[in-house]
Amino acid sequence: MRLETLLIHGVEGDSATGAVNTPIYQTSTFRQHTVGQQGGYQYSRGNNPTRHALEEQMALLEGGAQGFAFGSGMAALTAVFHLFRAGDHVIASQNLYGGTSRVLDKIFSRFGLSVDYVEFGNLADIKAAIKPNTKALIIETPSNPTLMVTDIRAVTALASQRGLLTVADNTFMSPYLQRPLELGVDIVVHSATKFIGGHSDVLAGVVVAKDAKIAEELHYVQNLTGGVLGPFDSWLLLRGLKTLGVRMDRQSQNACELAAWLRSRPEVKKVYYLGLEDHPGYHLHQTQASGAGNVVSFDVGDGELARHILSGVKLCVLGDSLGGVESLVNLPDVMSHGSVPAERKIQMGVTPSLIRLSVGIEHPADIIADLEQAMQR
Numbered sequence: 001m002r003l004e005t006l007l008i009h010g011v012e013g014d015s016a017t018g019a020v021n022t023p024i025y026q027t028s029t030f031r032q033h034t035v036g037q038q039g040g041y042q043y044s045r046g047n048n049p050t051r052h053a054l055e056e057q058m059a060l061l062e063g064g065a066q067g068f069a070f071g072s073g074m075a076a077l078t079a080v081f082h083l084f085r086a087g088d089h090v091i092a093s094q095n096l097y098g099g100t101s102r103v104l105d106k107i108f109s110r111f112g113l114s115v116d117y118v119e120f121g122n123l124a125d126i127k128a129a130i131k132p133n134t135k136a137l138i139i140e141t142p143s144n145p146t147l148m149v150t151d152i153r154a155v156t157a158l159a160s161q162r163g164l165l166t167v168a169d170n171t172f173m174s175p176y177l178q179r180p181l182e183l184g185v186d187i188v189v190h191s192a193t194k195f196i197g198g199h200s201d202v203l204a205g206v207v208v209a210k211d212a213k214i215a216e217e218l219h220y221v222q223n224l225t226g227g228v229l230g231p232f233d234s235w236l237l238l239r240g241l242k243t244l245g246v247r248m249d250r251q252s253q254n255a256c257e258l259a260a261w262l263r264s265r266p267e268v269k270k271v272y273y274l275g276l277e278d279h280p281g282y283h284l285h286q287t288q289a290s291g292a293g294n295v296v297s298f299d300v301g302d303g304e305l306a307r308h309i310l311s312g313v314k315l316c317v318l319g320d321s322l323g324g325v326e327s328l329v330n331l332p333d334v335m336s337h338g339s340v341p342a343e344r345k346i347q348m349g350v351t352p353s354l355i356r357l358s359v360g361i362e363h364p365a366d367i368i369a370d371l372e373q374a375m376q377r
Ligand SMILES: *Cc1c(COP(=O)(O)O)cnc(C)c1O
Pocket: 072, 073, 074, 075, 097, 099, 100, 140, 144, 169, 171, 172, 190, 191, 192, 193, 194, 203, 204, 205
């Protein structure tokens, strides 16, 4: 099955009743037939049929051995970092999601996991950062909010030479546009809050492991630490996933129009979009993903003007998050990247006048009209 079909017919309904959709098994525990029953469902922290259906569906979509669903993207990343132990070292991309570097720096450092941040555009820098205790490379491509692209194949080739794990945060692309496991990555992580859910109504995270051994370790961590996703939220994601393809197509198409329009505006000094040929990551991205996605960032060169636009939008929502059906705008400098050191922000292109737009599925002319009226001084 092609991905569009897999989204609809991958994990399908309920064989016991013929229900077309997976039921919400809103239960914490299951009746056991013998004392110490092995197999089957026993307790929902360990496994729940609704969550299981979502986890299987995500494994199918990413092409992995098994998926695991958590109560947020951060809980999913936290579970992955629990695969390491005191004294281990990981190398992460400099452009990682702020929350990911925060949990490594502020929480996992307490337990003796150390991390170095490196510019993943330069393989020599990654090589130079590898130490005897290095266990993993952590990538996120494209990055937030200026869409810098990491060469997934090159990084995984280096990792396998050196016996390192690779972890990829695939939130910005979703499996519909990019499947890192097929490019050699070992573990994919999602903030399912974004495109997987797609409706800005559920907070969730998913991990998919390529092979059974890592999957077994992740299931162990998931069951022991317990940050699991509830049955109702799992069902919301199963429902959201069915339209992932049509949403992504429409959002990418809209983003393309928005990027072209923004480029024509005198207020806009710079546009970052992976569908624009002059984006530095354009060609590399095309070799590893099948679309540019829906995030368009643009710099208006003047922080006051950026704030003026953001307080003037009526249709676009000013807020954190991305990937929902509604267009959403934010000011990374003080919102999504508020906790990133000033020097790092400038390196990443996050100026006080950079606006990030997550383009929704509205009619593009209405999104354009909204931004146009907001730009009027
Ligand atoms: C939002 C996000 C996260 C964190 O996910 P939550 O669901 O908010 O916990 C991690 N990585 C990326 C790339 C994100 O955009």
